[in-house]
Amino acid sequence: MCGIVGYIGTKEKRNFLINGLKELEYRGYDSAGIAVLKEGEITAFKATGKLSNLSHKVEHFSSSGFGVGIGHTRWATHGKPTEANAHPHWGQYSYIIHNGIIENYKEIKDELLKDGVKFLSQTDTEVAVHLFEKNVKEVGDCFKAFEKTIASLQGAYAILLITKKEPDVIFFAKNAVPLLLGTNAEGEVYFSSSDAPLVGLVNEVVYLEDGEYGWAKDKEITLLKEFKSQHLDFKTLTHDKISAQKDGFRYFMEKEIYEQSLVVAETLMGRIKDNSVVLDELSHLDLSSIDAIKICACGTSYHAALSASYMFERLAKIRCNVEIASEFRYKEPLLDPKTLFIVISQSGETADTLEALKMAKQSGMSTLAICNVDNSSIVRTADMTILTRAGIEKGVASTKAFATQVVTLWLLSLFVGEAKGTIEESILQREIAALLHIPLVLKVNESVHEKIRRLSKRYLHGHGFFFIGRDLFYPLALEGALKLKEISYLHAEGYPAGEMKHGPIALADSELFTIALMPKNLLYDKMKSNVEELGARDSTLLIISPEPFELADDFIKTTPQTHMMSEFFEMMIITQLLALEISIRLGNDVDMPRNLAKSVTVE
Template sequence: MCGICGVVGTRPAAPVIFEALRRLEYRGYDSAGIATLVDGQIERRRAAGKLDNLERVLEAAPLAGTTGIGHTRWATHGVPNETNAHPHSAGQVTIVHNGIIENFEALRAELEAKGRVFLSDTDTETVAHLLDQYVSDGLPPREAAFATLRRLEGAYAIAMIFADHDDMLIGARHGAPLAVGFGDGEMFLGSDSLALAPLARRIAYLEDGDWCVLTRAGAQFYDERGEAVERPIQQVALIAGQVGKDGYRHYMEKELHEHPVAIGQTLQRMIDPATRRVVLPELPFDPESLPRVSITACGSAFFAGFVGRYWLEALARLPVDIDVASEMRYRNPPLTPGGVGLLISQSGETADTLGTLRSLRAAGQHIMSVLNVEHSTMGRESDVVLGMVAGPEISVASTKAFTAQLTVLAALSVAFARARGLIDAAGEQALVASLLDVPSRATEVFAQGDAIRAMAAIVAEARDVLYLGRGICYPIAQEGALKLKEITYIHAEAYAAGEMKHGPISLIDRSVPIVAICPSTILFDKTVSNLQEARARGGRILAFTDAIGAERLRGIAEVIVVMPDVDPFVAPILYAIPVQVLAYEVALLKGTDVDQPRNLAKSVTVE
């Protein structure tokens, strides 16, 4: 949450920072701002709302200067307005900040007692005043920054500039990500590599507790004790063109159409085409003797993990626990020695998932992560990284990353089943063949656009929607309900279909559409029985099924989307696509902001 960019260079800083903020806007769009050094003094431009508002401010009052910082905000402390927008200034310093300073109230009271006057409601302004207090007391910027950081409690990524120090930019991280980009006679700070990729091909990542001093000549890194350290510099392959809309109306629409590519590229990484076997990285444990797997994630990644639980239990006969990360990290569950913590995250920076990773490691678990950003904090702290190849995902609502996560988990389940002697070479090849069939079948889903839009017309008129699935399709129903809530603001809930008669059936009337995920191969007869119970009470049934299922559901379902025939093993990957497309089509009818839904941000780096 919140996007940070900073530059110390030779060209005008404000345009460079603004374009980087464009690439970071998925992290927050409550307000935005830029500050630069102009003739030794700091000037700011800020605006509430999205970056378009800041752009108009900059057009009316441009910013000069070659050193500066910028920020796009997801509000934590203080309402989203210009006063609370970053950057925040105090005396001779200006900062931007991502995260939450947990002891800001005590620090603010201390500073107010010294006569400091606060203008905003943010915790960030407290950091600016504390930093300026040390500068006013005579400390040079480097020492003042270190003294300030030692007083802060909580999670943060911070960038700082100082009046009369044009060739200096200081960054720090504790819990929230921050990267350093190396240019030609210029240096950059950014919340992630996506912001920096068009600016620098070489990037170093700050470790937790690190801080850095950037000048045009390079970077000096320090650890939390203030001791100079070295951090590895990595080449970045990402190019700016990968993050455009390519003619689509929204990033989400583009990313929906990239499902087949994301699935296919991920399979290419995990499967040997010659032997049709799953290839895993070197493991620090033996799958054959593995006692238990503990899966944890947040949001859509949690539902991917839920599907993974079904696969690992059914194929590899592994005991599996699964929890949302925000609960697992505080639940203190008993863990089996020698077990594996399996964590799933698109960004690899999700605060709750990262916190759970550390608690699992402290409990003696091996750490395996499924990530789209392999050099993220989670990637660096994992024993094994299973990298999906989804490419940049800009829309806040996860789409192609979800099916890529499912693809990794399916392949992992096959590999574990083979390693544990539960399938032979022929069985592995058959399952791999079904996985390799998914990309082409995924392209066929988009031919059902008319039927999905017919569904969307019904759903768009509803205040409440129920999603139903059974077995391994239940988590896909949960994913569908989440997507609808996220981008249309329609209340939706998902249930295991057999649970309807245990309470939720009382909600059903003619105004409540019921979206069913029901391929004919997965507990179909039982699902049909549940749908008939709902229809008898006035429910409007909207079904995703295959050709055989469609014949059975005629006369029960009002709208049917006929899906391609696939092996039931891979059905969850395929059926995830149309439930996401349905949410997108409903959002178009509702006129909501598809890519940047209210109150949400892409990478949740605060608790």
């Protein structure tokens, strides 16, 4: 998730912009930049890589005295992580920073190209600054031009824009991407993507709502929505930086569960165009020579890999084998150069996965990393990388990393099927439509969360949990059990529902809790029979399904969906919240569970 900061005032702007961006590093980025408008002139700096590279560039730059400044950390979506694609982007006399995606940027760009506009980047963001300047020329007023520009944009965005024609103003707009503004007794105005950069600098903030836009200048803020003036609803800002980073949530894990809608939208950005999957990262991959896929991973990433194996075979019609990296390393595996070798890791430093990757490279296989951390060891070693764009995940028990991994692998399965001609066009379009719907599915339903919180008090004892599912929901059952084990320290197992009668059903009694994943769009009747077998043996049943189940001791109703992956992600959230609430009731440290590390860099 990109980060935004902005400032209007007399203090040294460089310091706030750089320090504010540092507070947003946890969101993840691959380039950064700032622009300062002072005394009618704009000075801008951009750099790829870590913020230290940008800090070095600006260390001798001074910007004290009244002025305005904007800063941005970018995670590449449209265009590679280069200085040209880094923000801010400029027109003839204006600079802009933007988080999100402008869905109709291609149409806008085509019109601007006809007008002779020259583009310097591959980004969607740059069209907005050129469109603003075109509107200024047409309407002769910057405020009306900005309003007209925002009305033309479709998609998700948080925007800050500065222009020489209004040198004491920052224009802002927000839709489906976080943006807030703050003020203090000195009359300064600050902008940010989250609370953390503003702690200690402002007393109160306004959390902008979708569709709101406006302009701020010295001691004056105008807020509008749909051309109508809006009330500025200021709220007191916390003075605890860690609490500010949690955005009001009790734990980072809880915050990260709620962030999944936003980060999956980031994962998809720029990767679906013209009803097709576009993965620029794989431009040099020759799929004609690939006849199978092997995936290696550990822990949560292994569960994402298992989920992918169903999608590769079902959608792309290509053989897919999944192995636990720590086992793969020592089994003397047979490695075929015609097999694409994929590794998955949140951190990019997982020792067993890295060693498996090295083995594959030595055998001459094409290698691909699915990873969340750019420039990590696994990313540097693999031939190709697709970044999941989940942002930094502080909770040790992975949540949003898993969601973005599964979405990335789903995209990849469609890309492979399309490239090899093994997926029907109607199925491809159905899957793309389903993919684009997932960010909406991932919005947490507050009433469902409250029901889970209340239910959790019943699940603090017993001799264990069985999470059961079939097909794609078997890896989800494994992941649900892992989440509960990691943070509650209760014994839990994920199991294929059809296998229960082959031994584990011997454990069934009233103190065995069965968490049954029962999607309507996939093997519902088969699951129903499996659950009835457990109910007949007095297992306590918690059913997660859109369909009421008469034997259920507890029931969490999901939303009726038309695609099994929508059900997958809705049930994923429910299992994550269940683990969270049980752990909280047990008094455990949710973010830092005992014996575990976020990045497993040893065998």
